[in-house]
Amino acid sequence: MDSLLRLVDDLRVLRQAWDREPFVSTGLDDFGDVFSLESAERLIHSGLPLTAVRLFRDGRRLPSEVMLRSRGSSPRSREKLADGGRITDLVAQGATLALEELQTHCPEVAAFAAQVALETGYEVDATAFLTPPRARGVAPHYDLLGVFLRQLHGSKRWRISAPVRRWPSRVEAVDPAEVGEPLLDVVLKEGECLYVPHGFVHVGDTTDEPSLHLTIGLHGVTWERVLRSLLAAAAEQYEELREPVPPAFMDLDVAALYRERVELLTAHLAGLDWSRAPVDRVRAEQPPAPPAPGSLATALDRAGGLRH
Structure with a gap:
């Protein structure tokens, strides 16, 4: 630390x-x-x-x-x-x-x-x-x-x-x-x-x-983002979660459909191994630090060595 x-x-x-x-x-x-x-x-x-x-x-x-810097009229500018x-x-x-x-x-x-x-x-x-x-x-x-x-x-x-x-x-x-x-x-x-x-x-x-x-x-990574990733993973596994919501003209019990999908998702989440929850997979990656000074000269030396 x-x-x-x-x-x-x-x-x-x-x-x-x-x-x-x-x-x-x-x-x-x-x-x-x-x-x-x-x-x-x-x-x-x-x-x-x-x-x-x-x-x-x-x-x-x-x-x-x-604070705009004038660079002339070159197309490269x-x-x-x-x-x-x-x-x-x-x-x-x-x-x-x-x-x-x-x-x-x-x-x-x-x-x-x-x-x-x-x-x-x-x-x-x-x-x-x-x-x-x-x-x-x-x-x-x-x-x-x-x-x-x-x-x-x-x-x-x-x-x-x-x-x-x-x-x-x-x-x-x-x-x-x-x-x-x-x-x-x-x-x-x-x-x-x-x-x-x-x-x-x-x-x-x-x-x-x-x-x-x-x-x-x-x-940081919010719990909302973690849970969204879990929902996306569940949708990949269960085709019912990928099914479109029924159109308005269908004579269906919408409340029952909601309950079915929520129960399916709940069962899926209950069976997860939480010690392996995908927090790391939703983290943004830190850009790598630049190479140490002198690395360009070293690269040129290495390139020269390859030609011998």
Whole structure:
């Protein structure tokens, strides 16, 4: 559990709080080998696709066009890329920068995410948020997954409230009138990490200093998805579950038909070996971490050896 212990200071607390309550871990190690302010700067000047970058000001998202990089009229230049210079100017004007899909664009983050995925069995994604002093990036919201907010630079005040609806399955705008008093109100500092469960409403504001934090999101598999997979497996086995529902003009006892199909499904589920339930088969797979630096040169050497 080496990677998880870089996000929490006590696994026992995580087990007790998992998907139930937020908490803060302190005294964590330096995270510069995974991501840092320097990492963010390198990325924004590397030609990231526009879809991997978002900018916010006062809780509202700015249009992507404000950071579009000009690439001339070449037919090979159709992909829209983010302009690092424009992003830097907008941050200087008070905008919050969000770098998404870091597990795709940053090898160090990809390697860490792959390790967390191995330790949890969950698919992992990562987003970095850079916010200037005395600013709000994203408006109060909730996520459809549990997240770890690992503070990397500066500080940020977070207020976390109970879910309006427990374990929501879709994102909706948060009505401030429905949000209760914060369960947790904390200023997160470098070397600390905040765990926010699925559906808990949260909002962050910077203090008199800027903030860079990395959001590590864990995509869990819901019981609904597991049960859907079981129903699909039962339908493969029993032709009665693949039969179409009778049309309206048929003079049939619909209630009796429902009871028959439910009884069939119930009998099927009762006979399953639950120690072999197909949870693993419905998990999303974590993209593999990129090869270690130097692998391309090694590949060339191997290719050369094949020619002798």
